[in-house]
Amino acid sequence: MKTILCCISLLLLAGCAGKQKAPGSGAINAMNLKKGKTILCGPADRQLGAVSFGISCSGRVRDDFNFALALLHSFEYDEAEKAFAAIIDKEPGCAMAYWGVAMSNFHPLWSPPNKQEFEKGKKAVDIARAIPGKSARETAYIDAIAEFYKDPDKTTHRSRCIGFEKAMEKVYTSYPGDLDAAALYALALNSAADPTDKTFSKQKKAGEILAAQGQNPSHPGIIHYLIHSYDYPPLAEMALPAARKYAAVAPSSAHAQHMPSHIFVRLGLWDESIFSNKVAADAAKCYAESAGFNGHWDEELHCLDYLVYSYLQKADNKQAKEQCDYLQTIREVFPETPKVIYAFAAIPARYVLENRMWEQAAALDPHAAGGVWENYPWEKAIIHFTRLLGNIHLNRLEAAREEHRKLNVLHDALLHKQEAYKANQVEIQLVASKAWILYREGKNEAALAQMEKAAIMEESTPKPPVTPCEVAPARELLGDMLLAMNKPALALEAYEIDLRDHPNRFNALYSAGLAAERAGNAGKATAFYQQLVKISAVQQPERPELTAAKLYLGKASNIRLSAR
Template identity: 55%
Template sequence: MNSLPRKWLLFLLLAALLLACGGNNAKPSKKLIGQLHLKSGQLISCGPPDKEFGTLDFEMSCSDEVKTDFNTAVELLHSFEYDESEKVFAKIIEASPECAMAYWGVAMCSFHSLWEPPSEADLKKGTKALEIANAIARKSKRESDYINAAATYYKDWDKTDPDTRSIHFEKAMQQLYSQYPDDKEAAIFYALALNAAADPSDKAYTKQKKAGTILNALYTAEPNHPGIVHYIIHTYDYPGIAHLGLSAARRYAAVAPSSAHALHMPSHIFTRLGLWDDCIRSNIQSVAAAKCYAEATGIKGHWDEELHGIDYLVYAYLQKGDNIAASEQLKYLSTIHEVYPVNFKEAYTFAAVPARIALENKRWQEAAGLLLQPADFPWNKFPWQEAIIHFARLLGAAHSGDLSTALLELVKLNALYSTLQKQKDDYKSKQVAIQIKTGEAWLKFAAGKKSEALQLMQSAANMEDSTTKHPVTPGEVLPARELYADMLLQMKQYEKALQAYREVLQKSPNRFNSLYGAGVAAEKLSNMERAIYYYQQLATIACSTSNRPELIAAKLFLKQHS
């Protein structure tokens, strides 16, 4: 008789314990939520008035009142509009603080999977958000699995490097994808995780192709899903497979026209395929949207997305031989001194744009005199980007015969390489190592040691071919294989030069200098058919008002051999 009351007593004690630990009716306190320092405010869009970010339907157990906002937040997340997405998730948390998946969303906004690793502040925010999400009992098993998958990236973030954590996240998303084969969002986020964890040196693109298979299977039924079209572009943003992303590239801007990033992203594929006019149109729209966004949000200075678009614009203008348009962008860039947030994209644009304009035009003295601008930018935080300016100065000095200055720039490149090595950033340190070897090659060439120079330049080209460009950039500042071809051309090894230029064009179609170089090499070989072919291609892609001497020479040749 006494056992029954004891059982009830134990039950009541257990129930009280569950409630105290945050049972189904428990809500995170305002104080706890406040510790997240969530971004807040109205959703800002510079697109159509109805704020088009694509369409999706993310199943979740939170109240129906926040369903529309939740879908909008995930749509923004899929277009990497992290700040605006977090603001919508914060709105959901304010209305429904027991919505565990809203905290998952905050953590995903702090995890920039294909960009630079999150800051310490982002990592702390993401970790705290997931702790709150896990403490909320009112969630489904599937939602718990989403939260736990995101937590694999944040686990031991202060002890584990970002690449390793990306692989952990990929494996967790693979398990989620396997557990819920009918969950489209699980499939899409798994595809993103595959791209984030892909090995840059894997030229078989194993993980990218796996992601592509998943995304393409969903694309036909979900053509307006922002994550599907966006991640297809990232999946195929590589030489030889970029054509597979062209359909998605032509669609993405129409799917999410209110996202500046969505307006820009198609230009990744357009650049890979040498579709310069498409690339220019895409980035003109993106830059305009980014300027509008900065003004609407009250950003002090210029938003990083604007500078990112400028880098792609300049690259495309240069490939059309349009120095006037490229120089206008450089002039405008020189007026920018304040940016938000200060990050790797802006650092890359500040360094790459002036370097590209000088080097692509072979204005060596101009390249040798380049300065780090803006002078008060925290360049010490961005050694890879700073190396671009020193690389340009080195090439400029070596080609101008100022070997002592070139040697000083080589010393600076080696110091930046050491910094990246200490930071254990293998990808960026390898990119600087390629620049070092390239610089050494042209120093040897300038000193008359042409055989040694050629070996070094070929080695640099092979190193670059073993990796791939970073998603932040439209292309290498100057392709090492193109510089190798230039050296062969100067050494009158025309057959090898032609082959090297052809290899560049296979990887980077419609590059202005490689088309011209291939035409010159073919002409020197008296292969007039091939010379006409490359010169005609150059004349076709080039701006009609271009005054590049290479284009003038090509047109003269075509006129003489018409």
């Protein structure tokens, strides 16, 4: 009998040791988790791709975990946190649910977590690590995200991203065949990539890892992060198959509808970009309404920037203007993020600059709903750069100098905030602005040297993902300056370089055709004008540049016919 009782006791002890100890309600409540019904705007059956992540939690939450993880892989961070929080409500001892909360507040390729998000993520990590009974694999995942939340007072966001990358590499190598480990390691590589590395070494490595998982074509993280890995002019073509597939794999994700347009814009595929962002903007409107926002969701404005830019490249001013007018009706956006303020600045700036509406550019005002613009120096700089270019082309030199002084103040503010990347973006505008001021002062050689410097700076700096394109590409501005100096052959070279990184840009195609025409290169002029007509929307009234291109092509055709 003693032997039997001993055996029973040992079995009970073993069973207790295998159970996960739930944290107290106080620790859970202190995280202040987002909760409520998960909101999705898409198919009723919540299609987010195929995810299957084995966890040691009970069977009743395993499907819930895969759903939450699929949301996370498509950057639906708020909804993912709510889904992980629902798991915690059901099973407080599920350690990986806290891992999910920490990951939901990291958002590595977007802006760094704010103070509240960081503290929430750190608390979630601490709880996850304290829960016993985890598998070795789960412990490895939790330890990896813990690297990001370590020593906030002694480390920078970038150094913590690198720490996460190195830890995820260990998970990836320790668990070959683990799709989520491969996906999240690739994401970590992208988040830790050096923005000045023009060899794109980490991004290429991430892409290779993801491409090797090709036998699993419906995993949202594999497809999504492949697009991010190749979201650069020299690499974009490699992401086109993924871009054309992602929206269909995760139709319930608004971000999955928009993200492919990053590649479409890189490749000048305007119709595909327009379709992608119209669907994504509609999904964002649906989300705001379903969530009960008193206004708009920030994702909608991000889509609008890409949408307006794409319409402008097709010379579809009617549709672009409709979106600009719609933007002016927006008064409240939730949350107020940098990408919201960027859209408020960039959309109207693009419209006036692309159309060379210099009076309107010189008078551009910040959007009334743009929050406190002083909190967003980089975004505010777009307004002053647009004003400067407007005044330059109106030959209002003193007004242009005043805008240049304001740009300097904003640049200094970014340096003071230790936002080096954004400060560099404004410095490019400063150098380009100085070049045009020198040009108006009659100092042509100095102006060209400055403009070439700005172009090189911009080409050595990766485009921020918040924007489809700079509001005025520096290499294109160099071409404009050379054309104004009656140096059409050199201008043509500048425009051709610009088109290498910005294929099918309307103004670059037209200007390249004009430069070729003035340089006596009829073959190139015809080719550029034909491409311009091909990408442009059929509408009345047409952009004057398009009318001029068609006139040239008509004359060239008549000359060829008469020569026969």
